Amino acid sequence: MNIKIIGVGKLKEKYLKQGIAEYAKRLGTFCKFEIIEVPDEKAPETLSDAQMLMVKQKEGERILSKIKDKEYVYALAIEGKERSSEEFASELDNLGTYGKSDITFVIGGSLGLSKEVMQRADTKISFGRFTLPHQLMRLVLTEQVYRGFMINAGRPYHK
Template identity: 80%
Template sequence: MNIKIIGVGKLKEKYLKDGIAEYAKRLHKFAKVEIIEVPDEKAPEQLSQAQMDQVMAKEGDRILNKIKDKEYVFALAIKGTERSSEELAAEIDHLTTTGKSDLTFVIGGSLGLAPDVLKRANTQISFGRFTLPHQLMRLVLTEQIYRSFMINAHTPYHK
């Protein structure tokens, strides 16, 4: 089983890096974990829609270059489908038992994900309508993936 998390931008905050590293370490007993950072596109604060589209497209290309054809892709998107922890666990369990052992989770930059990335995704997942910094979302996602494996292993962690 392989889990890949692709995020836009470099993580700078030590507390986030430490939290992600802890959950990734815990996940290693269930899966090989790879966390990939792709560079964010530098842009001024105020952007026209055309400029925003261009930034997302460039970041999208960088993301798509890190995804292989065989990977099952979860795109994190506000308009995606919300799942409970148990539903995500069941989905991961179903995917792995039906031969999908390469799962990739994609977190966009501050503008979100390019349409091409959303089109490539097998599913879109939402963690609610909150706006969270994409750096913090990496920690939340990593914990939820770990929680999914703990649910599937019937351990008391989830309680």
């Protein structure tokens, strides 16, 4: 199985990089795992709706250029479906069983994802109604993917 996370912006925080590196190493047992960073657009605090749309579209084009046709895409979005860790694990397992072994997760920038990226997504996933920094979300998502593989392997990590 191939798992890819596409994130907008460069991860700078050392503690987040270390956490992701640890889970990425652990994931090596189960899958090929990679994180792709696409550049974010500079977005001052006060943007018009048109400017916000433009930022999301530019970031969205960069994201879409990293997605192949055969990939099953999860868009991380507050309006997505919430899942328990066990439900998520089962979903990953089922995707692999039915030939969807290239799975891509997309984390937008500070303004979210473009309409085009949302339309390309096969499903939307939410980690709750909290707003989390998109950099932190990479670590949370990587841990949940690892947790899913551990649940599917029947290993005790997730308790």
